Amino acid sequence: MTTIVEQQNKINELLNSGRPVTLETIAQALSVTAQEAAHLLPEGSATFAPGSDFESVWAAIAEWEKITFIVTAHGNVIEVETKLVTGKAAMGYYNLMGGKSPLQGHFKYGDISEIGFVTMPFMGRESHFAAFFTTSGEVAYSMYVGREKHKLIESAKEKFLALQQKYKA
Helix, strand or coil: CCCHHHHHHHHHHHHCCCCCCCHHHHHHHHCCCHHHHHHCCCCCCEEEEEHHHHHHHHHHHCCCCCEEEEEEECCEEEEEEECCCCCEEECCEEEECCCCCCCCEEECHHHEEEEEEEECCECCECCEEEEEEECCCCEEEEEEECEECCEECHHHHHHHHHHHHHCCC
16 A cells, blocks of 8 residues: 555656646556545645535536536547536536626536635646545536637636635635
8 A cells, every 4th residue: 555655756756757647647547536646746736625615616506607618528628618607506516508608507516525725737838727526536627717819818827716715725
């Protein structure tokens, strides 16, 4: 069994490798879930909201100017850049319907156990995102602070950092 120190050393090695690193790649390297990997990140890199805060977190993220919504499935990475819209909870789903956003659908919010606010470099670039963890510890989807011309939108970053601070343990 690996110790927490060994796991954290492995995470630091991965983050400094220059390769693309995600919570999923860290999880795979450590043989843990993505949620457990997020909890093992270096101090100050992640804070966590309970899944019961889903609607208020979604509403807060909808205040950002732009997000990149990411879902990984079977090795595919699906990205949608948009202004997030709010929806309505009904029949066990958080429903996005109508509006001008390209992101539409029905999100099974009851299966979200925790929401991580993660600061982690990606390919050497500053990156901040909210990871929505399922009850099995996997990332259902993530919402990254939006970019314009490859630079983080500063006001969205500030709103992200405020959320991260709000949930600091």
